Amino acid sequence: MSSDVHDAIDERLARLATDTASLRPRGGFDDRVMQAVAASRSPFADGLFRAARGFVPAALLAAVLAVGWAVQTGHDADRALASGFDAMVIE
Amino acid sequence: MDDLDDAVRRVAAGDAAAFRRIVAATSATLVRLGARITGSQSEAEDVVQEAYVKAFQAISGGRFEQRAKVATWLRQIVTHGAIDALRGRARRPVPSETVDDVGFGVEGSADARVALAELDDLLRELPPEQRAAVVLQSVEGHAVSEIAVIMGCSEGAVEQRLVRARATLRERLGS
Incomplete structure (x- = not known):
């Protein structure tokens, strides 16, 4: 009984799969989708995002250079302070 | 290179018109999937249209990483959208005139x-996730492993949903 019902479910679903195989979107569906896609776009945001993506490598390089410059400046300042202190001690 | 992959690359590079190639190649399959899960052509078209808008935004925003095939990824979005639509229907019962319309206006x-x-009607009593799992396996012909990818869950979870769904269907058809 149980396996008969099991087979009946499988057979019915297989038949419904075949019978619904000809389903397709109503006419003009692709056009409606493209209109919805166009309506969802913000030209300003798109342009800003694309421009921002182009800026990422330049911003990374600038950040690396800024850190290098800061470290170098720090060392120079330490060296200047140390030599000033040495001069005071000699005096 | 796959034509769909090429279209995705073009959309990601800013060619929005290339998205039409993706829609043309996949809309029939996706609307059929959505209609089989929701049981309604018009609801399926709404779900699929929303899925395409989400997909476009993800691709053009650089958030689609192409680890999955485009077609599989779209199936994931449509399946989740159809499940959400069924949940929404359960929360807010469909007016009787809409129920009468289910299945009408179908192209085909x-x-x-x-x-x-x-x-x-056959799947009406199943919870949305079980209904989607049955459609993906017995109507769309996917293996359990593919269903797990599409539904975003483990194979064990898929098998559990299928067993429970079949028990409900057996009970219904056996009575």
């Missing part, structure tokens, strides 16, 4: 209209 043969209404 008269047999397809009747079959979609019959499928909807």
Whole structure:
């Protein structure tokens, strides 16, 4: 009984799969989708995002250079302070 | 290179018109999937349209990483959208005139209209996730491993949903 019902479910679903195989979107569906896609776009945001993506490598390089410059400046300042202190001690 | 992959690359590079190639190649399959899960052509078209908008935004925003095939990824979005639509329907019962309309306005043969209404009636008592799992396996012909990817869960979870769904269907058809 149980396996008969099991087979009946499988057979019915297989038949419904075949019978619904000809389903397709109503006419003009692709056009409606493209209109919805166009309506969802913000030209300003798109342009800003694309421009921002182009800026990422330049911003990374600038950040690396800024850190290098800061470290170098720090060392120079330490060296200047140390030599000033040495001069005071000699005096 | 796959034509769909090429279209995705073009959309990501800012060619929005290339998205039409993706829609043209996949809309029939996706609307069929959505209709089989929701039991309604018009609801399926809404779900699929929303899925395409989400997909476009993800691709053009650089958030689609192409680890999955485009077609599989779209199936994931549509399946989740269809499950959400079924949940929404459960929360807010469909007015009777809309229930009468389920299956009408279907593009395709008269047999397809009747079959979609019959499928909807057969699966009506199943929870949305079980209904989607049954459609993906027994109607769409996917393996459990593929269903797990599409539904975003483990194979064990898919098998559990299928077992429970079959028990409900057996009980219904056996009585």
